[in-house]
Amino acid sequence: MENEIFNPGLESYKRVINSEVYVDKTELILEISQRIFTTENYICNSRPRRFGKTVTADMLTAYYNCKFNDENDIKEIIQNIKNYTNRYIVLIIDEWDCVLRMRKNLESQKEYIYFLNYFIKDNKYIALAYMTGILPIKKYGENSCLNNFDEYSMVSPGWTAKYVGFTEDEVKLLCERLINNQQPGNTLKEESNKRRKIDENNKKEKENKDDIEESIHKNELNFINIKNWYNGYQLKDSKTYKVYEIYTPLSVLNTFKYGKIDNYWNKSETYGLLKEYINKNYFGLKQDIIKLKEGKEIKININTYQNDMTSFDGKDDILTMLVHLGYLNYNTDTKKVCIPNEEVLEEFENSTKSEDWNFNEEKVAEIIEYFHNEVDNKSYNSEEALRFTIKETCYIACEYYNEYPELDAGKDYVDIAYIPINIKSGYLDLIIELKYNKNVKKVLYQIKRRQYPQKLERYQDNMLLIGINYDKKAKKDSKNFKHHTKINYKLELFIH
Numbered sequence: 001m002e003n004e005i006f007n008p009g010l011e012s013y014k015r016v017i018n019s020e021v022y023v024d025k026t027e028l029i030l031e032i033s034q035r036i037f038t039t040e041n042y043i044c045n046s047r048p049r050r051f052g053k054t055v056t057a058d059m060l061t062a063y064y065n066c067k068f069n070d071e072n073d074i075k076e077i078i079q080n081i082k083n084y085t086n087r088y089i090v091l092i093i094d095e096w097d098c099v100l101r102m103r104k105n106l107e108s109q110k111e112y113i114y115f116l117n118y119f120i121k122d123n124k125y126i127a128l129a130y131m132t133g134i135l136p137i138k139k140y141g142e143n144s145c146l147n148n149f150d151e152y153s154m155v156s157p158g159w160t161a162k163y164v165g166f167t168e169d170e171v172k173l174l175c176e177r178l179i180n181n182q183q184p185g186n187t188l189k190e191e192s193n194k195r196r197k198i199d200e201n202n203k204k205e206k207e208n209k210d211d212i213e214e215s216i217h218k219n220e221l222n223f224i225n226i227k228n229w230y231n232g233y234q235l236k237d238s239k240t241y242k243v244y245e246i247y248t249p250l251s252v253l254n255t256f257k258y259g260k261i262d263n264y265w266n267k268s269e270t271y272g273l274l275k276e277y278i279n280k281n282y283f284g285l286k287q288d289i290i291k292l293k294e295g296k297e298i299k300i301n302i303n304t305y306q307n308d309m310t311s312f313d314g315k316d317d318i319l320t321m322l323v324h325l326g327y328l329n330y331n332t333d334t335k336k337v338c339i340p341n342e343e344v345l346e347e348f349e350n351s352t353k354s355e356d357w358n359f360n361e362e363k364v365a366e367i368i369e370y371f372h373n374e375v376d377n378k379s380y381n382s383e384e385a386l387r388f389t390i391k392e393t394c395y396i397a398c399e400y401y402n403e404y405p406e407l408d409a410g411k412d413y414v415d416i417a418y419i420p421i422n423i424k425s426g427y428l429d430l431i432i433e434l435k436y437n438k439n440v441k442k443v444l445y446q447i448k449r450r451q452y453p454q455k456l457e458r459y460q461d462n463m464l465l466i467g468i469n470y471d472k473k474a475k476k477d478s479k480n481f482k483h484h485t486k487i488n489y490k491l492e493l494f495i496h
Contacts, residue, residue, distance in 0.1 A: 075123070078126065081125070221260065228341065233245075282315040293348050296338070
């Protein structure tokens with residue numbers, strides 16, 4: 001059977017340039033060609049799905065076109081091309097990481113990496129190699145498996161920054177051509193106006209007219225709304241220090257194709273991965289996701305990530321992977337991540353609707369009750385027993401927190417405070433007040449009246465106030481006897 005991978009030809013890229021919505025990225029060919037037969041001629045450019053990887057590969061393939069059929073081993077094919085055509089090889093590999101993403105078996109991954117090394121590394125017939133995929137090159141420990149490649153990614157784009165996705169200037173030009181300068185009868189404009197009228201009719205029954213107008217305006221086809229929905233990735237060119245505002249290409253293209261702003265993210269291969277990975281059981285991950293949804297930034301360490309979808313040592317590895325998948329933007333200067341735009345935020349909202357993402361006070365009460373029952377009956381009904389119970393319940397926290405019993409604060413002292421060992425960790429500061437035979441709401445009032453938050457003001461935006469009360473007068477036949485329940489407030493847990 002003949003192997004026709006050299007070369008798939010021009011047809012795929014012809015379809016791209018013949019489309020109504022087309023962004024010219026051919027300047028990349030010049031950048032690539034300048035690296036032929038240099039020490040920078042092995043390039044791995046990873047980016048998320050929907051960011052034009054295959055279109056780029058098709059463009060380069062069309063430019064470096066050379067038809068050749070062969071049925072030999074791939075290394076022999078490369079040598080035969082040189083022997084029969086007197087041409088050196090420009091090797092283009094699209095979706096190079098497909099095996100790593102699809103096969104979870106470590107041995108299969110290593111075998112694949114070995115195969116790439118076999119026919120690429122130190123091959124004198126290859127003038128240039130360009131690989132593109134979602135993930136950077138796999139690491140084992142701190143070392144890359146294909147160390148002859150220069151890597152460019154969403155956390156380190158280098159000179160490729162303006163070729164990843166659509167830049168803001170390119171999107172503005174599309175809007176001017178396809179929205180602002182349309183002639184009467186243009187189908188795109190008609191489709192947008194139709195959708196707007198449908199939205200108006202569907203929302204007539206709403207009582208608040210201001211909300212109706214705001215909702216319609218939010219989905220109107222214009223540059224501002226396109227920016228809010230599909231922008232948010234800032235990629236910095238490490239040579240010029242210019243920061244490019246990058247838009248998701250597929251979403252922009254579909255917006256013009258269908259004449260409406262919508263969530264096109266869930267139509268890609270990586271849809272569903274977000275929910276799977278943000279539910280991983282890593283300390284602090286869920287808390288960071290909640291902060292990100294609130295529009296906050298989280299500082300992460302990207303260096304421990306092993307560039308695969310299985311080897312995780314902590315929450316930072318998960319968040320780094322989400323950067324490579326396009327769910328988060330990474331600022332190379334501040335080392336912080338954030339949710340880039342409305343489209344991706346909607347995916348986070350959809351992935352965190354389950355009860356697992358609500359603060360489970362009943363579960364906490366159940367755990368405290370379990371540890372409280374470990375106390376002997378003679379000392380059960382005492383504040384000291386409650387104190388012992390909390391310490392036993394939170395024993396694992398000592399890995400991340402300093403425990404301060406009777407911490408001096410404000411006008412009085414805190415019964416128990418758990419302060420994060422690393423102030424930059426983002427973990428909550430826990431202020432715990434222990435009482436018995438009190439109204440649970442009064443416990444919260446006492447915490448606030450004593451001005452505990454002022455004493456710990458550096459944690460003020462990241463503090464959980466917990467009031468725990470036990471009813472020592474409950475009789476043995478009462479449902480409250482040795483039973484813990486809860487009343488929930490935002491960032492405030494009460495158990496009695």
